[in-house]
Amino acid sequence: MSNKNTVMVFIQQDDGIVADVSLELVSRARELADELGVKVSAVLAGDKLESEAKRVITYGVDELFLIEDKRLAHYTPVPYTKVVKDVIETQQPQIVLYGATTTGRDLGPRIASNLKVGLTADCTDLQIGDHSIRDTEYKNILYQIRPAFGGNIIATIVSPEKTPQMATVREGVMKMAEPNPDFKGKITKVDSKLEDSDCLTEIIKRIREEKSVNLKGAQIIVSGGIGVETKENFKLIEELAHVLGGEVGASRAAVDAGIVSKEHQVGQTGTTVRPRLYIACGISGSIQHRAGMAESSKIIAINTDPEAPIFQIAHYGIVGDLKEVIPQFIKAYKAKA
Numbered sequence: 001m002s003n004k005n006t007v008m009v010f011i012q013q014d015d016g017i018v019a020d021v022s023l024e025l026v027s028r029a030r031e032l033a034d035e036l037g038v039k040v041s042a043v044l045a046g047d048k049l050e051s052e053a054k055r056v057i058t059y060g061v062d063e064l065f066l067i068e069d070k071r072l073a074h075y076t077p078v079p080y081t082k083v084v085k086d087v088i089e090t091q092q093p094q095i096v097l098y099g100a101t102t103t104g105r106d107l108g109p110r111i112a113s114n115l116k117v118g119l120t121a122d123c124t125d126l127q128i129g130d131h132s133i134r135d136t137e138y139k140n141i142l143y144q145i146r147p148a149f150g151g152n153i154i155a156t157i158v159s160p161e162k163t164p165q166m167a168t169v170r171e172g173v174m175k176m177a178e179p180n181p182d183f184k185g186k187i188t189k190v191d192s193k194l195e196d197s198d199c200l201t202e203i204i205k206r207i208r209e210e211k212s213v214n215l216k217g218a219q220i221i222v223s224g225g226i227g228v229e230t231k232e233n234f235k236l237i238e239e240l241a242h243v244l245g246g247e248v249g250a251s252r253a254a255v256d257a258g259i260v261s262k263e264h265q266v267g268q269t270g271t272t273v274r275p276r277l278y279i280a281c282g283i284s285g286s287i288q289h290r291a292g293m294a295e296s297s298k299i300i301a302i303n304t305d306p307e308a309p310i311f312q313i314a315h316y317g318i319v320g321d322l323k324e325v326i327p328q329f330i331k332a333y334k335a336k337a
Contacts, residue, residue: 005094007033008164010084011044011056011064012103016073018044018052020176021099023059025169027177028126029097030060035128036140038094039063043087045080045192047073053187058179062186065091069192074203075103081110083192088115093164095142097126100168108168118159119166120144124173124268124291131158141165147268147288154268154287172216172272175295213247213263215271220246220279223266223293226253227282227303228322234259236326237281243330249273249293251283267292281322285310302326 007029012019026042033040039062044053047070056064067083084107088096096111098104100122112119125145131138138160144167148155159165215221222244224237234254241248249271250264266273268288278296283289285301285308293299294313301314302322311317318325 005036005163006039006041006062006091007036007095008041008043008088008091008093008097009061010096010098010104010107011042012075012099012101013044013046013049013052014075014103016046016049016052018056019099019101021101021104021169021171023056024171024174024176025097025099026056026059026061028169028174029095030177032095032126032128032142036094041065041091041093043067043084045069045072045083050187055179057185057187058181058183059177060180060183060185064185064187065190066187067190067192069194071194071199072192074206075107076199076201076203077106077110078200079192079194079198080107081114082194082198083190085111085114086193087190088164096164096166098166098168100170104168108166112166115164117162117164117166119168120146120157120159121168122146123167123169124154124272126167126169126174131160133160142167170272172274175274211263215247215249215264215266215273218247218273219276220244221249221266221273221275221277221293221296222246222279222281223249223251223264223283224254224260224281224322225251225283225289226257226259227284228254228259229282231259233323236323240279240281240326240330243333244277246275246277249278251286251289253284253286280310280314281326283310284308285312 009025011022042061042064045067098108123146127143141160142165144157222241249266250260268291272292276297279300299314300316301310302318
């Protein structure tokens with residue numbers, strides 16, 4: 001494998017713990033790098049992170065650039081932009097990936113602006129392919145795939161004329177690989193070279209509020225779509241989810257109709273989930289919704305339309321009125337319990 005043109009991942013850490021989205025990206029970077037015949041690199045900035053750096057290596061990183069400085073303990077834009085940009089300029093990776101978190105969405109554009117390269121935001125898929133512009137043929141470039149026009153189409157974006165090709169990627173859309181403790185990668189420590197003039201702001205206090213809905217981590221999700229029709233009927237979805245010990249999900253159509261809040265939305269423009277059990281109630285199964293839940297281990301679909309697309313991916317399908325079916329579900333489960 002080549003030491004040049006690596007696939008690099010910015011590793012986000014919060015309070016000294018690496019974010020799951022970064023491990024998801026390392027897992028995908030490993031696949032992309034193997035396809036390209038190059039190595040995976042990563043850059044991790046913070047303070048006292050050597051143990052976390054070793055953990056990141058086990059997901060398939062050939063070389064991790066570790067920048068430790070107490071001034072980098074928490075994300076601030078100017079210092080992080082400087083140190084990460086310096087590593088990218090020195091290493092000259094072919095591709096750089098960031099999580100589409102508040103941190104990645106702030107840092108990625110800053111570095112892209114500094115390096116005068118392109119950046120595609122909120123990608124839901126990454127592929128390698130070729131592309132022609134006029135008389136020029138570009139081989140093995142990054143296809144940056146994301147929803148556009150409000151999620152009504154899926155766009156493939158390329159930026160081959162300058163490197164690195166950069167993208168932010170949504171949480172949950174890339175499958176995290178199992179760590180391999182025997183994987184051989186190395187940690188290279190990098191001097192931050194920060195000056196006092198780079199640290200213009202200081203974090204005095206951090207206030208964090210846990211999400212009330214954890215779709216990404218849920219093992220059971222009961223989702224309702226526009227077929228639920230009303231907020232009153234949606235209480236059936238909530239009751240079934242409660243009985244099963246799961247989370248409440250929803251389609252974009254249900255959210256747009258005001259039946260349920262945005263934080264419950266599953267799909268291309270919402271959260272991507274992979275629960276053990278996904279129950280879709282009154283959801284037709286548009287491609288945008290299926291993109292966010294098709295990898296669930298078991299899918300049960302309840303719909304009055306036997307031709308609904310959701311039945312194409314469901315393991316079990318029930319053609320019927322959810323207002324009649326869900327109460328029977330609840331009754332049967334309680335009887336068994």
